[in-house]
Amino acid sequence: MAEQHDIVLQLKGLTKRFGEFVANDHIDLELRKGEVLALLGENGAGKSTLMNMVFGLYQPEEGEIWVKGQQLTMDTPSVAIEHGIGMVHQHFKLVPPFTVTENIILGMETKKGLRLDKKSAAARIQELSDMYKLNLKPHARIDSISVGMQQRVEIMKILYRGADILIFDEPTAVLTPQEISELLGIFRKLTKEGKSIIVITHKLKEIMEAADRCTVIRRGKVIDTLIVKDTTPQQLAERMVGHNVKLTVDKEDAKPAETMLHVQDIWAKDDSGHDMLKGLSFEVKAGEIVGIAGVDGNGQTELVEAISGMRPTQKGKIQLGSDELTNRNPRDVSEIGVGHIPQDRHKHGLVLDFTIEENSVLKSYFKSPWTKNGIIQSDIIKEETERYVKDYDIRTPGTGVLARSLSGGNQQKIIIAREIERKPRLLIAAQPTRGLDVGAISFVHKQLIAERDAGKGVLLVSFELEEIMNVADRILVIFNGQIVGETTPKQTNEQELGLMMAGKLERGFAHV
Incomplete structure (x- = not known):
């Protein structure tokens, strides 16, 4: 049991209802100084709701929130921020045309006379960046930096405000393996400096690597709090869902047949009018799952939208069997036989x-x-x-x-x-398991494999390399609007894929 002075955040009997639905049922939780506490649970278990109460976005019907020995009423986020709590949400809240500094000081701007004192703010940001090894450039525009760097801007926002209790909601959802490794290193640096971290994640591998303890929530109730070094990923998964869960995908080798989808030399622009797809070509055969691996922003969205009829192409050809899909509208594409699980479900x-x-x-x-x-x-x-x-x-x-x-x-x-x-004849699955728990992920993967085994073509677009490696039969790597490598899970590994995704390695095409 932690000494009382080591506890920086304590929740006592916290309860939240939405009508008759009980999202959090008398939750007790402790966060200790200098630790990483993972919050694990199925989708809908109540994890984000709980943290939204800590951050003042929701208010509980029952229970108490204690911060550093003081009971507080968290009726707004400003109260949480005032008491050293910061939250990095799954979907970043940044203004793309603004600089790193402008985004960080937004809402708490300091002035020198009648003018904004961005120079002093940038100097402080550079100081904090050096301290925590964030490698941020204060004057860079948000729309010119990588997704991983954008997340570091979100971290800097809460450090700049003086937070020493940091909450992260699914922080690695769109990062490359290298960026994930760097983020976990930042976690270690932060806790070494005395910060305390709560991380909501479904990724058991990251819990094992980064967390000290793990609190498991099931259907709104705390099931257990485990010391991570004394447990296994399998045990965590079983505590989360209440029964045995397979963490690997069982599937037989693919039996590819005729070409189902043929994409030839397509060019397409992004919403700003810049060329995003630049002569991209590939095929998906009936009876195979082709995985597209890449860092967000390299043309995946435009590719999926071009195939599904949501985005025009300037050049090239898209066919489903003998049917022309090029620049058809979404209903036509759907009726011709394309199913689409979109990246943004909302x-x-x-x-x-x-x-x-x-x-x-x-x-x-x-x-x-x-x-x-x-x-x-x-x-x-x-x-x-x-x-x-x-x-x-x-x-x-x-x-x-x-x-x-x-x-x-x-x-x-x-x-x-x-x-x-x-x-459908072709199923496009874009980020199909983003933010899902291990039970739901396993279910989705089984459905994709069943479609493949029924002779359908499946195009899987995912930032999750573990998912690509487990589910895909053939892997294409996209970088800067082009396919820069083709391989199979048996011929590569996550590190090599990560290098290709970052444009630092091109792999000879291994046609299957």
């Missing part, structure tokens, strides 16, 4: 204020059996959605609830069910 996958039933037929409501003589067949839609809920383990109080009321993992399962049940 923006492109769901209408959050529609029910689960409405979202389940979002792409086919106008067709039989969902519509008859121009009239929506609500009973048939409800019956089919109930089958989706059962077959895809969608945890919901009912099919008539709004999509926004579900956890991210269950929202993702709605999309997966809808896309697979439409029986």
Whole structure:
């Protein structure tokens, strides 16, 4: 048991309800000075809700929050910041055209006379950057630096405000292996300086490497707090879900058949009008999973949008079998036989204020059996959605609830069910397991492999190299809008892929 003076954050009986749903049920938790505490749990277990109460974004119905021996009412984030608590959210909150310094001082600008004193702020940022080995350039624009560096700007924002309790929500979701290793090194540097860290993550490997203790939450309740060096990833996974979980993917070798998707010399621009895809070509065959590995921002989004009809191309050709997809609209592409699990489930996958039933037929409501003589067949839609809920383990109080009321993992399962049940010839899965727990990840991977084994073509776009290595049969590496390498999981490793993703290594094409 930690001495009382070692405890910098203590939660006592913290409870949060949303209507009748209990998100956090009398949670007790302690964070000690100079430690990394991992918060582990399934999607919807209540981890982010709990930390949002600590940061003042939500208020509890019951319970107490103590910071450094003082009981506090966290009714706004400013109270948390005032008492040394900072939070780095999964989706960065940066202004791309602003500099590193401008983003960091936003909301707490200091002035010299009537003018902003950016010079002094930049000097302080450089000092902190050197202290914690963040390697930031205060005058660089956000839109000119890597995703990993953008995350360091988020870290700097809370250090600049004087935080010594740092909360990270899924901090490695879009980082390369090298950037993940560097981030974990920053964690060690921060704790050595006396900072205390809570990290919400589903990545058991990172918990084993970086955390001192791990608190497991299941369905809103604390199940256990474990000393990480005395446990294993398998034990953590089992505590999280309550039963045995396989951490590796079982699959037989692929049996590729005819070419399903043919992408030839395509060029496409990003939203700013810059060339993002630059003569990119590849194929996906029926009965194989092709993984696209790359750091975010190298053309993956534009590639998926070009194939799915969401983005025009300036040059090149896209075909599904003998059917032309080039510059067709999304409905045409869908009807021709392309299923699409989008990277951003909120923006492109769901209408959050529609029910689960409405979202389940979002792409086919106008067709039989969902519509008859121009009239929506609500009973048939409800019956089919109930089958989706059962077959895809969608945890919901009912099919008539709004999509926004579900956890991210269950929202993702709605999309997966809808896309697979439409029986596409090609399934595009873009970041299909981002932010999902190990149980949900295992489920998604099984669905992708089942589609492959049914003779479909699967294009998997993922920042998760472990996912690419486990699930893909063939791997293409994208860098700066071009394919710079082709290999297989048996012929490469995560470090080599990471170097290719960073543009530091080109691999000869190993055609399979």
